[in-house]
Amino acid sequence: RMINDPQSACYIQWTPLGISFVVSNVGEFSNEILGSHFKHSNASLFSSFVRQLNMYGFHKSNRTPRAQRTNQNPNDQVWEFSHQYFLRGREDLLEKIRRK
DSSP: OGGGOGGGTTTEEEOTTSSEEEEESHHHIIIIIIHHHSSOOOTTHHHHHHHHHHHTTOEEEEOSOGGGOTTOOGGGOEEEEEOTTOOTTOGGGGGGOOOO
16 A cells, blocks of 8 residues: 555655556665554564565665665665566456465
């Protein structure tokens, strides 16, 4: 639901084709969005979010070039996630997404 929430659009949004989604401003996304959806507020909220996505079969692609990942401000990083059954406008496929 957060991906379709207009208030979250500056942090999380569908890619133009609707076959994956992008998270940007990772630090702010963690504080503003994840912090309001999950009860704990530790510094590893985004890592926990990524682990949960992985457990459900999502694939991660860090769109930040490899050479720029070290010592980079998390708010400059852009992460892309995809799942064959997580497609924009296809809520009917969501029941096929299962925990590994």
